[in-house]
Amino acid sequence: MLLPRLSSALGLLALSMGVFGQDDSDVKSIPLRTHSLVSPYLDTDMQSRWFDFGGDTIIRADQYIRLTSDRPSQQGWLFSRVPLTATNWEVEFEFKIHGQGNLHGDGMAIWVTKQRSTPGPVFGSTDRFEGLGIFFDTYKNNRPGVTFPYVMAMMGDGQTTYDQANDGKANELAGCSARGLRGASVPTKARMTYFQDKSFTLDLQYKREDDWQRCFEIPNLSIPSVAYLGFSAETGELSDNHDIIRVDAKNLYSTSGASGKSTRPEPVRGKSTVQQKKSGGWLWFFFKLIMFGGVCYGGFTGYKIYIKSRRSSRF
Missing domain, CATH: 1.10.287 (Helix Hairpins)
Structure with a gap:
């Protein structure tokens, strides 16, 4: 015995x-307070320390940041004040696209670009951008065989124009249909995960809570090392409310170097995280x-x- x-x-x-x-090969994370937003969104001076906003954007401190209201011909934007310089990062945000009537448009965009806070014709922000744009297009112009809302990614080189007449068909790097995203009965969320020069993934939650759907994955993507995180939206003759409710950004790192080199976390402001x-x-x-x-x-x-x-x- x-x-x-x-x-x-x-x-x-x-x-x-x-x-x-x-x-320990697990990927770890550190919150990026400089690129996160939670209610009440504003500081005591009625400004945000880390984000600028403009256009038709309105802020209701207890509920949302509304980029556009359900009214025609509106544009609104929200951009970080400091660039997102982390090598590897994850940004998860809760948003809501909703309004009255059966017809609606035009949509909203998420940006990781060198340009910031510049209104324009591409979902409320500038054309010929340099960096990554992800478009949540809710109005179908001319894309046969594609179900809307449609979510797509475009990598801008600073010269190429967004193919607005064909809903970005000429620019599409990756995309997916997301029927039910607008006016969903559960909180709608998106999660972007980026590992520098290795991969970029976008996951969506809109069918059921905690049920994440992979929209797309882009291998070997290289985003400019100095780029700003932003959100924008636009309405035309048709309209919708485009709300940002919460943004959670994280710096990802691995202490084991399982994917090649060991990646150390970027410096984070404040003492509490360290x-x-x-x-x-x-x-x-x-x-x-x-x-x-x-x-x-x-x-x-x-x-x-x-x-x-x-x-x-x-x-």
Whole structure:
């Protein structure tokens, strides 16, 4: 009976040593307060510390940032004041597109571009942009065989014009139909995940809560190293409310270098996040130390009992 116990203890000890010796390859995150927005959105001086807004944008501090109201010929925008310089990042935001009537338009856009806070004809922002634009197009102009709302990505080079007459067909890098996105009965959310020069993915939630649908994935995407995060919307003869409710941005990093080089987190303003990271690291170290010690103690105790029994059996 003692030999199986001793073997189990020693096996557990070896397994624990193997686990503790492995590199932690999980992707970790640090909140990017400079690119996040939550209610009430504004500081005491009725401005946002990290974002600028303009055009027809209105802010209701307890509910939403409304880029356009359900009225014709409106444009509104919201852009970060500082560039998004993290190497790898994730931006998840909650939004709502809704209005009265069966006919509606035109849509909204998310930007990670060198340009910022510049009104224009592309969903309320400038044309010939440099960087990434993602368009939530709710009105079909001329794209046979495509179901709307349609979500698509375009990589701008600073010279190319958005193909507005054909709903961006000539510019499309990737896209997906999202029927039910407008006026959904659950909170509508989008999540962008970017690993520099490796991949960009867009996931959507609009069918059921916590049910994320992969819209598209773009390999080997390279976004300008200095680019601003922004949102904009536009209405024409047809209109809709385009609301931003919450933005959560994170810096992603890996300490193991599982995907090549080890990526360290970008500097984050403020002390609380850094202190939390250090505290979490020490707690995990002590937890592993305690577990390792417990396994060693169990193995040593089992071994003593086994030796004692062997000596007693001789007599």
